[in-house]
Amino acid sequence: MTRRDVRVSCALAILLLLALARAAAAWGPEGHVIVTRAALAASDGLPPWFRDAGDALAELSNAPDRWREAEKDAPALAARGPDHFFDLDVWGDEPLPPERWGYVARAVRRRLSPAAVGFLPFAIGEEYGVLLTAFRDVRAGRPGGREAALAAAGVLAHLAGDAAVPLHATRHHHGWVGPNPEGFTRAGEIHHWFEGALVAGVDPAEVRAAREASRALGDVPGAVHALLGDSLAQVPRLYRLERESRRTHDDADARALVRERLAAGATLLARLWRTAWVRSGG
Numbered sequence: 001m002t003r004r005d006v007r008v009s010c011a012l013a014i015l016l017l018l019a020l021a022r023a024a025a026a027w028g029p030e031g032h033v034i035v036t037r038a039a040l041a042a043s044d045g046l047p048p049w050f051r052d053a054g055d056a057l058a059e060l061s062n063a064p065d066r067w068r069e070a071e072k073d074a075p076a077l078a079a080r081g082p083d084h085f086f087d088l089d090v091w092g093d094e095p096l097p098p099e100r101w102g103y104v105a106r107a108v109r110r111r112l113s114p115a116a117v118g119f120l121p122f123a124i125g126e127e128y129g130v131l132l133t134a135f136r137d138v139r140a141g142r143p144g145g146r147e148a149a150l151a152a153a154g155v156l157a158h159l160a161g162d163a164a165v166p167l168h169a170t171r172h173h174h175g176w177v178g179p180n181p182e183g184f185t186r187a188g189e190i191h192h193w194f195e196g197a198l199v200a201g202v203d204p205a206e207v208r209a210a211r212e213a214s215r216a217l218g219d220v221p222g223a224v225h226a227l228l229g230d231s232l233a234q235v236p237r238l239y240r241l242e243r244e245s246r247r248t249h250d251d252a253d254a255r256a257l258v259r260e261r262l263a264a265g266a267t268l269l270a271r272l273w274r275t276a277w278v279r280s281g282g
Contacts, residue, residue: 027161027162027165027195027199027262027265028195028196028199028200029062029065030199030200031161031195031196031199031262032058032061032062032065032157032158032161033058033061033062033204034199034202034204034207034262034266035061035157035160035161035164035207035262035265035266035269036054036057036058036061036154036157036161036266036269037054037058037204038204038207038208038209038262038263038266039157039160039209039213039265039266039267039269039270039273040054040057040270041208041209042208042209042213042214042266042267042270043213043214043270043273043274044214045214045274045277045278046273046274046277047138047277049146050146050149050150050153050273050277053150056150056154057150057153057154057157059154060150060151060153060154060155060157061154061155061157061158061161062158063151063154063155063158064080064083064084064155064158064159065158067080068081080123082114082115082116082117082118082119082120083118083119083120083122083123083159084118084120084123084159084162084168085118085120085162085168085169085173086117086118086119086120086121086163086168086169086228087116087117087118087169087170087171087173088169088170088228088229088231088232089169089170089171089172089232089235090112090116090117090171091107091112091117094106096121096221096225098221099122099125100119100122100126103119103122118168120159120162120163120168120228121163121221121224121225121228123159124156124159124160124163124224124272125220125221125224127152127155127156127159128156128220128272128275128276130148130152130155131149131152131153131156131272131273131276132276132279132280133148134148134149134151134152135149135276135277135280136280137149138280139280139281153273156269156272156273157269160227160265160268160269160272161262161265161266161269162265163224163227163228163231163265163268164227164231164261164262164264164265164268165194165195165231165261165265166194166231166232166234166235166237166238166261167190167191167194167195167235167238168231169228169229169231169232169235170231170232170235172184172235172239173191174188174190174191175187175188175190176239182236182239182240182243183243184239184240184242184243185239185242185243185246190238190239190242193242194238194242194254194258198251198254198255198258199258199262201251201255202255202258202259202262206259207259207262207263207266208263208266209263209266209267209269209270210263210264210267212267212271213266213267213270213271213274214270214274215271215274216271216274216275216278216279217271217272217274217275220272220275223268223271223272224268227264227265227268230264231261231264234257234261237257238254238257241253241254241257242254
């Protein structure tokens with residue numbers, strides 16, 4: 001191994017460690033539950049046994065965060081940390097490969113660390129596939145199909161919620177990095193402020209999925225990418241609202257953005273559930 005290879009390997013290791021450390025934050029437990037229940041309220045087209053499992057789905061939507069508590073006993077779980085985000089502004093406009101390992105190979109050729117950029121769109125696609133298979137098991141009457149479907153739907157709820165968070169689609173996830181002409185905060189606390197403190201002030205009854213939530217998707221990867229793009233577009237607005245709330249001590253407008261993003265996550269989630277159920281039928 002050359003000295004250059006050693007330097008590259010060390011740099012990639014550092015990026016991986018940073019990515020794993022970064023992944024400790026996501027919508028708090030309340031946020032994921034709000035997304036899940038709002039999606040369920042818009043899911044009339046799903047079977048009764050699924051719609052009656054609201055408490056289970058709400059609890060399961062936070063399971064991916066609980067996995068981190070087991071990393072000491074199961075260190076391999078740490079590799080799932082980057083599944084919670086995707087820095088679209090780092091990846092750019094290049095189309096994404098259809099699956100995780102094609103993306104990894106392409107990222108390495110571009111001298112990007114895939115773990116630092118994130119795996120969120122692929123994690124969503126994979127869990128959608130698990131749900132689709134479980135729904136097919138349900139239709140075929142296979143034992144355990146319903147339980148498997150609820151477990152997959154809960155994990156999918158978590159990931160869809162993460163995709164709606166602006167700070168999960170950008171390099172500016174814990175404070176603004178690089179040139180900063182608008183003087184945005186560089187403090188990492190902005191992440192918890194948006195996903196935790198502001199969510200605590202949101203009334204769940206005010207969060208509703210959009211009208212199209214009951215419709216199946218024609219292009220699952222395209223819908224996921226569209227939500228990530230919309231999340232990225234909200235990043236400057238989020239930083240401006242944070243700056244304004246510090247100046248005025250009024251976070252009403254920032255909470256409005258939180259409600260919008262919770263609703264966006266619920267809309268995608270409901271459509272993913274609906275699409276998996278419809279496609280499982282043939």
